[in-house]
Amino acid sequence: MNEAVVLTSERILEVTEDVLRRYGLAKATVVDVARALDVSHGSVYRHFPSKASLREAVARRWLERVSAPLAQIAAEPGPAPAKLERWLRELFGAKQRRVCEDPEMFATYLTLAREACSVVKAHKQVLIAQVEGMIAEGVAQGAFDVADPKTAAAAIFDATRSFHHPAHAEEWADCACQGRVDAVLTLLLRGLAAR
Amino acid sequence: MNEAVVLTSERILEVTEDVLRRYGLAKATVVDVARALDVSHGSVYRHFPSKASLREAVARRWLERVSAPLAQIAAEPGPAPAKLERWLRELFGAKQRRVCEDPEMFATYLTLAREACSVVKAHKQVLIAQVEGMIAEGVAQGAFDVADPKTAAAAIFDATRSFHHPAHAEEWADCACQGRVDAVLTLLLRGLAAR
Numbered sequence: 001m002n003e004a005v006v007l008t009s010e011r012i013l014e015v016t017e018d019v020l021r022r023y024g025l026a027k028a029t030v031v032d033v034a035r036a037l038d039v040s041h042g043s044v045y046r047h048f049p050s051k052a053s054l055r056e057a058v059a060r061r062w063l064e065r066v067s068a069p070l071a072q073i074a075a076e077p078g079p080a081p082a083k084l085e086r087w088l089r090e091l092f093g094a095k096q097r098r099v100c101e102d103p104e105m106f107a108t109y110l111t112l113a114r115e116a117c118s119v120v121k122a123h124k125q126v127l128i129a130q131v132e133g134m135i136a137e138g139v140a141q142g143a144f145d146v147a148d149p150k151t152a153a154a155a156i157f158d159a160t161r162s163f164h165h166p167a168h169a170e171e172w173a174d175c176a177c178q179g180r181v182d183a184v185l186t187l188l189l190r191g192l193a194a195r
Numbered sequence: 196m197n198e199a200v201v202l203t204s205e206r207i208l209e210v211t212e213d214v215l216r217r218y219g220l221a222k223a224t225v226v227d228v229a230r231a232l233d234v235s236h237g238s239v240y241r242h243f244p245s246k247a248s249l250r251e252a253v254a255r256r257w258l259e260r261v262s263a264p265l266a267q268i269a270a271e272p273g274p275a276p277a278k279l280e281r282w283l284r285e286l287f288g289a290k291q292r293r294v295c296e297d298p299e300m301f302a303t304y305l306t307l308a309r310e311a312c313s314v315v316k317a318h319k320q321v322l323i324a325q326v327e328g329m330i331a332e333g334v335a336q337g338a339f340d341v342a343d344p345k346t347a348a349a350a351i352f353d354a355t356r357s358f359h360h361p362a363h364a365e366e367w368a369d370c371a372c373q374g375r376v377d378a379v380l381t382l383l384l385r386g387l388a389a390r
Binding site (some may be wrong): 065151154155156161165167168179184187188189190191194195 | 346364385390
């Protein structure tokens with residue numbers, strides 16, 4: 001056992017992802033994670049007191065890898081309409097890349113996310129808050145005319161579900177999807193625009 | 196056997212729905228349908244040469260009960276924006292009533308529809324064509340400013356999936372859903388509007 005190396009939560013989560021990839025969600029256990037880290041399973045439990053909390057943390061980490069680059073876009077200076085469009089295209093692109101490049105891990109993460117309702121809900125709130133911020137910026141710039149940026153942000157999120165909700169993932173590889181994205185974005189940005 | 200009464204396809208489909216309701220999708224057979232009609236199963240096969248074709252016809256009939264009242268709205272005279280809004284609310288309402296009032300039959304029809312891909316595709320095309328017609332009317336009335344009504348119609352359909360695609364059905368009973376519908380419709384109608 002090599003407990004001399006400092007065991008961080010981040011390190012455990014990294015290795016858990018490897019273990020999930022190797023064994024699959026149904027078979028992977030905390031003991032497998034401990035073995036891959038060369039520590040006792042008690043050491044893992046000191047960071048994640050249950051298998052459920054470890055799985056939840058894996059789901060959270062996965063979702064943060066989607067939201068972090070989006071937060072960067074949202075924080076950039078510049079005209080809000082172009083930024084919002086870039087943000088939405090990055091959201092769709094990130095989801096689509098995940099499905100197309102590694103469909104098995106996508107399915108695994110999806111199952112983890114379904115178990116971790118509150119984590120997914122918080123993730124959605126983070127994303128909608130980013131959109132709300134960009135809409136409010138657009139209003140301040142005189143580019144958008146929106147009574148309630150919070151409601152409009154939720155509407156943008158709802159109206160783009162075809163391109164980011166996993167229930168529609170099997171359509172994303174279709175070439176027609178890009179034209180559909182363009183058409184919906186045109187309509188929505190026009191719906192926000194000041195006249 | 197009471198073959199004196201004329202056996203129509205419509206009558207077979209009605210009884211098939213009853214049989215599905217009573218026995219469930221997994222257990223219902225063509226023999227059950229024939230027995231409920233008091234005819235030989237050969238008589239049923241003369242109308243529907245296979246179990247698959249019978250199931251497909253049941254799915255088609257179910258979807259037509261959604262599209263028929265919508266076709267009526269689409270054909271009404273009057274300002275296109277209000278009509279399009281009424282049409283979309285009727286679409287969402289029809290789907291939501293089905294789920295809330297009879298969730299078991301909804302699940303049954305959903306399975307049938309999944310098997311009958313081409314039927315669902317045709318149904319979607321019918322609905323999008325109705326939307327396209329209303330958008331073209333709105334353009335003619337000077338109320339909408341849209342370059343390509345066909346593309347815009349598909350975008351309207353995509354952007355409202357949260358409220359009519361069965362993948363999101365479990366959210367429809369939530370009271371928050373009405374506010375979400377209002378917000379998306381406001382955004383979309385504004386996106387179509389001439390300035």
